[in-house]
Amino acid sequence: MVDVHTHLFPDWVQTNRWDYVKRDKVFGEIYGDEKARMVNAEEMIQAMDEDAVASSVVFGFPWDDQGINREHNDYILDAASKYQERLIPFACLNPLAPGAAEETKRCVDRGAKGVGEIAFYDRSIDEEIISHLEPIMEILREADLPFLIHTNEPVGHLYPGKSMKNLTEIELLVRNFPDNTIILAHWGGGILFFELMKELKALFKNVFYDTAASPFLYQPEIFDVSGRIIGFDRILLGTDFPLIRPNRYLKQIAETLDDDKARLICRENARRLLGLTDSAD
Template structure:
C-alpha cells in the first residue's frame, strides 16, 4: 500500500545552524521555532525517516517567510532536494502573494525546476488574509491556468490555542473556494473542520475542487475523524504529517487506529494524492 505524505517541511543546514538569526528575521517563524526543542529537518533527515517508516514519497516545501527573498532561498533548497531524490520528494513552492508579479515569476521558475504546486501559504504570518482578492487572485488565476494546486494553512474556529493557529477558518476558506471554483485548493489540517459542511449540497458543489490534508491530526482530533470524514469526502482526504512536527510512527498509528476498510485506507495513504498530483490526463 503506497504511502504519500502530502505535507512536510525541510530547511537548509544553514537555516538550522543559524536558527537564532532567522528567528529575528520573521515573526511567525519565531513564534513556531523559538523553543530550541522545536525540531527543524533537512531533506536528508526527511528521506531517512521515510526509509525507516516505509513512506514512499512526500510533498515537501520550506517555510513560507514574509520576505520573498527568503522564500526564494527556501525554494532553491527544495529544488536541490527534489533533484537529489527525484523518486521520493515532490516540491511545492513557497511564495508571499503580497509580492504580486514577483511571486508569480517565482512560481514559474519553480515549475520549470519540476515543482508541482504552491504551498504551504501562511496568511497570518505573511501579512494578508484569504479574503484579500487583490493579493491572492493573480496567483490563483495563474495556478488555475496551469492546473496546479495551492496548499494553504487552515485552522479550527474553536478549541485550544496553539502556536501558529491563525485565522484561516472554514468560512474564510469557503469564500475563497466560491471566488475561485476552478482552483484546486488543499486545506491543511482538515480545513479547520470544513469537510463536515460538505454534507450540505450547496456547500459540496462550491468545494468540489477542495482537498483536505491530515497534517498534525493527532494534536487536533480523535482518530475517529478518519472514519467520519471518509463517509463524506473519501476521495479528498490526503495523508499528511506536518513533518518534522509530527513523526511517521505516531501519524500512522493515529490513522490505523480508525480501523478503516482497506480501500479507504489505501485511498487516504496515497491513492488520493496520486490522482491529485498526477491526474490521468497528465499520465
C-alpha cells in the same frame, strides 16, 4: 505511502535559527522554541526510509522576505532534483510580497508540483489577499497544479501558528477560485463538516483535505466521519513531519478504516493528484 505535508529547511536556516527568529516575526513564533524540529533533505530521506514513505511533498516556510523564499525554494527544488520521485517540491512564498506571481512561475518552470504551504498567520483572508492570489492561482490553474494552504480550527486551545478565527475565510478562498485544486491543511479547520450543506458540497468539488497534526487535535474517528461526509477519495495523508511521524496516523487509520479506504488516504489519492508513477512505490 505518500505524505503530502512536510517541512524542509536548509542547513543555513537551521544553523542560524536565532537570526531568522529575529528577522521574521511569525517564524519566531513557530520556531523560536528550540524544541521545534527542523530537518534537511538528507534527514528527510532517512526518516522516509525508516517509515516506509515512498514520496513526500516538501516545502519551506512563507517568509515575509521574498528573497529568503527564493533561496529556500531553490533548496527545495535542488533537493527534489537529487531525490526524484522521493521528494515532491512545492513552492512556498508570501503572496503579499512583490514578485509573488513571478516567483510562482519561476518555480513551476523549474519543476515545482504545486504551491504551499501558504499561510496568513498574522491576518485574515480578505478581498485584498484574494486579489494578490489571483495571478498565482491563474498560473496554477493553467498548469493543473494544486494550492495547499494552512487552516486551523477556530475553537479550542491556542498554539503556535493558530491564527484563523472564522471558517468563512476558507469559503471566501474557495468561492473565488472554484476551478483551482485546493488542499486545505489540517482537515480544513473543520469546514469539511459543513459539506453536509448542499451549497458547500458543490462549491468544494475541487477541494482536498490533508490530515496534518490530526493526532494532536482529533479523535481517531475523524478519519471515518470525514470520509463519510466528503468521500474517502478527497483525504490526503499529511503528517506535518518532522512534527509527527507517520506511525501515529497509521495507528488511528487502522483503528477506524478498512484496508481499501486506508490505501486511498495513504497513497492512491495523492498519487492521482500529483501524477506520481509506479516507480515512486
